[in-house]
Amino acid sequence: xxxxxxxxxxxxxxxxxxxxxxxxxxxxxxxxxxxxxxxxxxxxxxxxxxxxxxxxxxxxxxxxxxxxxxxxxxxxxxxxxxxxxxxxxxxxxxxxxxxxxxxxxxxxxxxxxxxxxxxxxxxxxxxxxxxxxxxxxxxxxxxxxxxxxxxxxxxxxxxxxxxxxxxxxxxxxxxxxxxxxxxxxxxxxxxxxxxxxxxxxxxxxxxxxxxxxxxxxxxxxxxxxxxxxxxxxxxxxxxxxxxxxxxxxxxxxxxxxxxxxxxxxxxxxxxxxxxxxxxxxxxxxxxxxxxxxxxxxxxxxxxxxxxxxxxxxxxxxxxxxxxxxxxxxxxxxxxx
Numbered sequence: 001x002x003x004x005x006x007x008x009x010x011x012x013x014x015x016x017x018x019x020x021x022x023x024x025x026x027x028x029x030x031x032x033x034x035x036x037x038x039x040x041x042x043x044x045x046x047x048x049x050x051x052x053x054x055x056x057x058x059x060x061x062x063x064x065x066x067x068x069x070x071x072x073x074x075x076x077x078x079x080x081x082x083x084x085x086x087x088x089x090x091x092x093x094x095x096x097x098x099x100x101x102x103x104x105x106x107x108x109x110x111x112x113x114x115x116x117x118x119x120x121x122x123x124x125x126x127x128x129x130x131x132x133x134x135x136x137x138x139x140x141x142x143x144x145x146x147x148x149x150x151x152x153x154x155x156x157x158x159x160x161x162x163x164x165x166x167x168x169x170x171x172x173x174x175x176x177x178x179x180x181x182x183x184x185x186x187x188x189x190x191x192x193x194x195x196x197x198x199x200x201x202x203x204x205x206x207x208x209x210x211x212x213x214x215x216x217x218x219x220x221x222x223x224x225x226x227x228x229x230x231x232x233x234x235x236x237x238x239x240x241x242x243x244x245x246x247x248x249x250x251x252x253x254x255x256x257x258x259x260x261x262x263x264x265x266x267x268x269x270x271x272x273x274x275x276x277x278x279x280x281x282x283x284x285x286x287x288x289x290x291x292x293x294x295x296x297x298x299x300x301x302x303x304x305x306x307x308x309x310x311x312x313x314x315x316x317x318x319x320x321x322x323x324x325x326x327x328x329x330x331x332x333x334x335x336x
Contacts, residue, residue: 002315004302004305004306004309005302007305007309007315007318007319008034008301008302008305008322009034011305011318011319011322011323011324012036012037012079012080012083012319012322012323012324012327013033013034013035013036013249013301013322013323014035014036014037014038014039014079014248014249014322014323014326014327015030015035015037015038015039015212015249015250015251015253015298016039016093016117016180016182016183016212016248016249016250016326017039017041017093017095017161017182017183017212017214017250017251017252018030018038018039018040018041018093018251018252018253018298019040019041019095019252019253019254019255020253020254020255020257020260020298021038021040021041021059021062021090022040022041022058022255023255023260025260026253026255026260026298027062027066027070028299029297029298029299030088030298030299031069031088032298032299033297033298033299033300033301033302034301034302035088035298035301036079036082036083036088036089036323037073037079037082037088037089037090037091037323037326038088038089038090038091039091039092039093039116039117039182039250040059040090040091040092040093041093041094041095042055042056042058042059042092042093042094042115043055043093043094043095043096043097043098043099043118043119043122044098044099045095045096045098045099045122045126045278046098046276048098048099048101049099049100049101049103049106051099052094052099052110056092056110056113056114056115059090059092060072060114062090063090068085068087069087069088070087070088070089070090071085071087071088071089071090072089072090072092072114073089073090073091073114073116074114074116074334075330075334075335075336076327076330076331076334076335076336077336079327079330091116091117092110092113092114092115092116092117093115093116093117093118093119093159093182094110094115094117094118094119094159095119095122095161095162096119096120096121096122096126096162097118097119097120097121097126097127097128097147098122098126098127100118100127100128100147101127102127102143104146104147104150107147107150107151107154107156108150108154110156111154111155111156115156116156116157116330116334117156117157117159117180117182118151118156118157118158118159119159119160119161119162119163119182120144120147120158120159120160120163120167120171121162121163121164121167122162122278123162123194123278123279123280123283124277124278125138127141127143127144128140128141128143128144128147128167129141129144129163129164129167129170129171130163130164130166130167131162131163131164131167132162132163132164132165132193132194133162133193133194133277133278133279133280133283134164136164137164137165137166137167138164138166138167139164139166139167139169139170140167140170140171140174144167144170144171145174148171148174148175149174151175152175152176152177155177155333155334155335156333157177157178157179157180157182157329157330157333157334158171158175158177158179158180159179159180159181159182160172160179160180160181160200160204161180161181161182161183161184161212161250162194165197165200168181168196168200168203169199169200169203172203172204172206172207172209173203175207177207177208177332177333178207178208178209178210178329178332178333179204179207179209180204180209180210180211180212180248180329181196181200181204181209181210181211181212181250182212182250183212183213183214183216183250183251183252184196184211184212184214184219184250185213185214185216185219185220185234186201186211186234186237186238188237189233189234189237190219190220190221190222190230190234192218192219192283193280193282193283194218194219194283194284195219196211198241201238201241201242201246202241202242204246205242205243205245205246208329208332209246209329210245210246210247210248210325210326210329211238211246211247211248211250212248212249212250212251212326213231213234213235213238213247213248213249213250213251213321214234214250214251214252215231215251215252215253215291215292215295216252216254216289216291217289217290217291217292218283218284218285218289220234220292224290225290225291225292225293226291226292226293227292227293227294228292228293228294228295228303228304228307229307229311230292231292231295231304232307232308232311235247235308235311235321236311239313239317244313244317244320244321245320245325245328246325247320247321247325248321248322248323248325248326248329249304249321249322249323249326251291251295251298253291253297253298255269256269256270256287256289257287257288257289257290257291258287258288258289258290258291258296259296259297261287263287263288266287266288266289267286267287269287270284270286270287294307301322304322305318305322308321308322
């Protein structure tokens with residue numbers, strides 16, 4: 001019988017949202033956790049294209065400096081190759097479409113640089129549409145519709161996370177390829193304004209996409225430190241609603257969480273996002289942020305694999321959740 005450790009080691013493990021990759025210790029912890037590929041946030045929603053170009057350069061420098069340990073991911077086949085070579089793949093990911101500015105051709109430029117997934121908004125309104133923290137919910141702009149079309153043509157995954165309800169529903173309808181919520185919780189399980197509704201989950205599943213289960217503590221439960229079982233409650237809810245083929249991981253480990261930041265550093269990080277208007281106290285309570293017990297940091301990811309088995313998912317279902325479903329979406333959007 002295959003042990004949990006062997007199952008985790010043999011499986012393709014993908015985190016669809018990994019801003020922690022900006023942290024050197026975070027990179028090591030992801031590698032220690034057996035991740036095959038992670039989606040690193042490289043967008044800069046304040047400085048737009050220029051800031052994003054700097055971030056992409058930093059990510060490429062990180063990959064080069066790691067020698068043979070890291071590799072950039074441009075296709076599903078690259079993830080298979082990374083697994084075979086014992087490397088960890090880096091998927092370049094935007095959390096917000098602001099770096100597109102008002103130029104559709106930037107989408108093609110970003111694709112040529114290796115960007116594989118673009119989230120439309122980050123909580124607030126931009127040229128594309130309304131974010132989920134906005135007062136209004138006006139949906140996609142005309143420019144936003146053009147963005148979806150160009151993302152489809154460029155074969156970049158369309159990410160609806162942090163995006164307003166109407167904007168997500170219109171995006172899913174407009175997209176000719178599977179769309180995703182790279183990292184989201186379920187509103188019916190925990191009523192955070194940032195979590196998504198049942199009809200959003202159903203729509204994303206109908207598109208052929210998935211929801212990446214988000215471990216950011218305030219989206220999991222009302223407890224200061226959620227349990228691993230509370231995170232799995234979100235996964236089980238999605239499985240019951242639309243089937244196990246539409247769940248992935250989008251764990252959302254980040255620099256401002258414990259233990260990567262001191263309490264003082266985390267508070268500075270928090271204040272910056274409150275002042276910018278991108279975070280609201282209703283969705284983002286103050287730090288410290290203690291991730292679910294047992295997977296406090298990404299090096300403990302095998303504990304999630306074990307907990308999924310304990311929750312009643314069989315081996316094949318677990319492999320879909322921890323990476324296989326992401327691979328299916330990537331093959332459909334990026335190709336081999």
